[in-house]
Amino acid sequence: MNTREKICKLKQEKDVVVLAHYYVDQEVQKLADFVGDSYALAKKAAETEQKNILFAGVSFMGESAKLLNPGKHVYILDQTAGCPMADMVTAEQVKEAREKYPEAAVVCYVNSNAAVKAESDVCVTSSNAVRVVEKLKQKQIYFIPDQHLAHFVAEMLPEKEFIYHDGYCPTHQKIDRESLLAAKAKHPEALVLSHPECAKEILELSDYAGSTAEIISYAKKCEAEEYIIATETGVFYQLEDENPQKKFYPVIDCQVCPDMKKNTLSRLEYALEHIGTKDLPEIELDEKTMEQAKQPLMQMLKLAR
Ligand code: 13P
Ligand code: SF4
DSSP: OOHHHHHHHHHHHTTEEEEEETTSOHHHHHHOSEEEOHHHHHHHHHHOOSSEEEEESOHHHHHHHHHHOTTSEEEESOTTOOOTTGGGOOHHHHHHHHHHOTTOEEEEESSSOHHHHTTOSEEEOTTTHHHHHHHOSOSEEEEESBHHHHHHHHHHOTTSEEEEOOBOOHHHHTOOHHHHHHHHHHSTTOEEEEOTTSOHHHHTTOSEEOOHHHHHHHHHHOOOSEEEEESOTTHHHHHHHHOTTSEEEESSTTOOOTTGGGOOHHHHHHHHHHTTSTTSOOOOOOHHHHHHHHHHHHHHHHHHO
16 A cells, blocks of 8 residues: 555545645645645635545644644644744734724734734734724724734725734745745736735735735636745645646745644554544644633634635
């Protein structure tokens, strides 16, 4: 039996659904039951029927799946896969900001830990942030933790008053203006598609900014033949697979999230073999955090509809 057959057999025998983010290893994307951006993955996790959810992504994604579907057993492929941006904001900081800005809505990027979500009013992802924030009754918005996504949303919604956190994604932060200008000079016909986690100077030079799923869908619909992609290189698998006649270039060589890349084929195999044993601990959150952190996620699903 080859690895693919073994993985399919284990999924069925153990009643597991494998959900994967576009940034993980392409071999894992190929064997997942569903691949998506953070918003699509959250919706999928909320409605899954299998007893076990195995997440190929990072810890906040597994936590969100548990919050949205608490009756299921939720696992991530590698317990050490976290998100450095999520760790840049603490629940304490949110409590302090609430005292300082009592009128503000606390809008929490889904790239955050459950304890921080528990102190927030609503969650957003990069694909629904504008839509969700627009619907909030509060004028003042305290947006955590991603400063770049916050600026991107603020530009679209000038009627709102933003208070910014200083968080950022180290992977997208590495994509710099000089390298983008050099890539544009090398590929003058290429359109630039960027993720809103990139800095403003990158978005200003871009033809389009959107979530991973939105970038993939834009490239599919657009007639241009060449694209410079300013986000994690995991998206290249879907981009090239869906558009074999088009060309995709990264801005820099190291557009790689080390945590997402912990989701390898051998980890997937290991996780499926050990699901339900002490060698693959499931995601557990205390009852109070579960109750409180679920609310902003549910609110997001309601407002983003
Ligand atoms: P999206 O898939 O929602 O665009 O998120 C990008 C990201 O950084 C996930 O960690
Ligand atoms: Fe976090 Fe950035 Fe990695 Fe996404 S790409 S998981 S935001 S560090």
